[in-house]
Amino acid sequence: MRWAQAQQAKVLHRMETVFRDDLFQDIGREDPGLTFSLAAEEAAAILRLPTNTAKMLMSDAGQLCSTHTATLAGLEAGTLSYGHVQTVLDQSQNVPEAELAGFEQDQLAVAAAGQTPSQFRVKARRMREKTYPETISVRHKTAFEQRRVCLAPDEDGMSWLSALLPAARAQLIYTQLTTAARGEQAAGDPRRVDELRADILADLLDGGERDGREGADTVADAAAESVDRGASSTQGGAVNAGSESATGGREARARAEILVLITAETLFGADEQPAELHGYGPISPETARRLARQAAHWTAVERHPGTDEILRIGRRRKVPAGLQRWLRARDGTCRFPGCRTNAVISELDHTKPWSHGGTTDHDNLEHLCRRHHMFKTRGFWKARQHSPGIIEWTSPGGRTYRTDPHLSLAPSLTSRQANRGNSPAPRQPENQVDPIGLTASGIADPPEYEGDPPPF
Template identity: 30%
Template sequence: MHSKDGPAGRAGSGMGSDGDVDALAALVADAEGAADDARLAQVREVRVLAAAGVLAEKQTAGASERVKAREMALRGIAAELAGVFVATDRTLQRRIDEARDLVDNFPVTMAAWEAGRIVRGHVRVIQEVGCIAPADAREEFERIAIEKCEGETPNRVRDALRMLAERLHPRSFTERHEEAAAGRCVRVQTGPDGMSDLIATLPTVIADGIVDRLTRQAREIITARAHASTPDTRADADGATPDADTTSRDGSSFVDDARTIDQVRADVLSDLLLAGTPALDPTATGDSDGTLGAIRAHVEVAVSALTLMGHDEGPADLTGRSPIDAVTAREFAGNTPSWDRLLTHPVTGTVLECDSYRPTAAMVRLLRARDRHCRFPGCRQPAIRCELDHTIAASDAGATHVCNLANLCKRHHDVKHHTRWHVRQLPGGRPLVAFTIASTAARPPAGRDDEQPPGALSPPPRSGGRLHAPFGSEPPF
């Protein structure tokens, strides 16, 4: 929809003329044609490589040492094709095996790819995740996976497809997780220039919590650094102003701190492991401890009622990012101080409604559960680290209501307000948000995309605007 600036405030936002819109539309049309040509060429290449694998099988039929004979035949064919594809014979042999697996074991996916329903990235994700599903459930997995992929970017559907494949696995996720957890460990991998990688193999929910806590602490330090670098211009009782070079707002040593958030996270992790507390705590005053060490990790888990009651050992969903075992989910549920009951679609798992609707905090929790990530097409920034944006600005009487709010990361929040992209909340009662590029000539008065009351769901885009990369029938997880 519109940005916070009114129609008169867009001169410097890069909106351009309708001629620019037509030029962009032509570029998009050319890109679509190029993408179609590339897709058909990719499909043909996979089928050629799969046929090479079949030829190797035929050449070794009836051989006494069939495994070795097939390997030699495959090496010979790969060496022959390596010159054509300008790659090593080892690379070609691996690609032949992957192509054979795709053509033989994922025929529904190949057909959807050839028909243009999905792209190469979707195919890779389906093939990578689909190996978890048993052979007799593979066709069902492919059918549901393709439906989820349509209209979504590959990375956005990866975790949803993993959850789907895990539920189709003949062994429960809990049982497999218990075996895998026995292999948890910490190791050091030596690198160049006096640096090393400290690698901890941990349950996903623990690893995610560690990164979340480090991120929160790092942001607290960076916020304190920004405050410390701002000079205090208030005059003292004698009318004198403190010297900006010697006085900071909190007198801390963070004035000259130029570390990135990654560097701060690494330093805080080192302090916590070696000394049990951050070496520099910008919240500390005098001899008292600061509050940096009191920051706790936040993780969000969506778990079905059947799993909580022990009637289902299917995996729970860790913020739409990866599955976690049912035992851990129940343990978290037993220790959590607050609950939000989510009504979800029985098949797709789409969050439809939350029964706690209280001002501000409850709405934030509902929107985080609904959106899961920044709503810009393809963005994977978790909602917990996004900004809530009014689709219709509050200054234009936009309501503070879930139908007028969406989680956008800082980058795409700026895109919405300073470029030709605008947010449109889609109709039909689904918790969806799509970005649309609207023609300046088609924009109605007051900067709104339609004449509905503020906060209402908008109708589909008019012919004056082009809906770009809309989401599918459910929010991306």
């Protein structure tokens, strides 16, 4: 297995070299970072890995095949695990070039003494700090520039909200949360310290007041500031809540928007099917109904009850308000292969450019994050939308990849779109349910689309 990891590193480094020196030779001289990103995107698509994981592997491969050949040899021989390799590479950052080979050998000698990856990580870090203490300020500045907040979905209606912060500041925040939690317990609050820390943090960030309720209720009510909702099989809605909370004791909250897909039956309590929180996944019907209580706007969506395919959608006069709202629900994320950037923070792109005659309609639009939008606009990656919502990508290396939408579109809508103008609408198959009863012409010929500029 370790030998295979070494071969993968060699292939990834060769791939980066081909992209830089052969496919994009001119760009590589001007912007080597761009050619590295293009090579990593291709590797991510081939290996079916997240882009950042592929970038990390390709960056590691570049170092192993250039400045850390001894570490690569140890991995290939099986004397090192990939965990050991990553520690060697991490601790070698900013080491003077003339001393790098000697420092690498010192680390490998420690790793060879039967150390597990976690044990070796501690020893290698101590060795680094003792040998090159003057580099700590440089490394801290580099690490400080990587500070960020991350959201990672978890199971059972929960998500992890984490932040990479300077160590002293993070410790201070945690200590303050713990002190506040202990104070609540001393005042008689029955919640555990872990629960209280989480609830206090959420209350401080969303502007609410702690009132002793369960953390799940507090978070759900906070999210209900604004909801954008669709319904399956009958009408549902998109929601924009007002800036003031329903409870008079709380201060006004900033307006925000989230998307929730919920059936009308679940909304009104006729069944207990899970709803869908955009960017997360299934949530409990109780949470969805709680979010609905502060809803201010609805967008109607019709879906086939047997297949969950979208048949037709409610429209607003302006394209950004109606079509974009539906496209966010359809796409879910950036439509580039493997990208998980939420559609809410992505950009709408015309698959066939507007300047080349592309229409502003659902079958010629998709969400792309800023980086992948740039890749497509500059022609590095090419996209075609043969069927509504189904994107076929062609990479710089000539490979093709297909991405499917988060929600599928029923074929009947495509056939209706083909019958524009005064042509009679095709007969609907007996197994195709039409609970709302919108006419085909009302769906196929939306006059508000054709007179508006692109939505970006």
